[in-house]
Amino acid sequence: MASDNAIRILEYLKKNAVDKEVSKYDIIEDLDISMATVSAIITHFLKKRGFIEERVETLPAINSKNPIVIRWIKITHAGLEYDPIEEERRLLREKA
Secondary structure (H helix, E strand, O other): OOOOHHHHHHHHHHHOOOOOOOOHHHHHHHHHHHOOOOOOOOOHHHHOOOOOOEEEEOOOOOOOOOEEEEEEEEHHHHHHHHHHHHHHHHHHHHHH
C-alpha cells in the first residue's frame, strides 16, 4: 500500500512529468517533502514498481570538488495507470 507522500509524489508526476522530465529538487520544492523521503519513495516504491524512469545527469563541479548530480524523472505508462484506491480495495479483498 502506498503512503500519503508516495501518492502525492505520484499525482505530482502524473501532472508534471508526462511529456517532460522533472528533477527531484522540483518535487521537493513543489510538495515541501524532505529529500530523504522523496529519495526513499523514488527508490523503494516508484522505481521498484516501474512507475518512473530516472535519468542521471552529472555536471562539473562549480565551487567544490564534487560534481553536481541531477536526477531527472519521468512517469511511465504503468505509473499513469496506477490507482492507489483500487490497489487498497484489492488488498482488502485478498485479506477477506
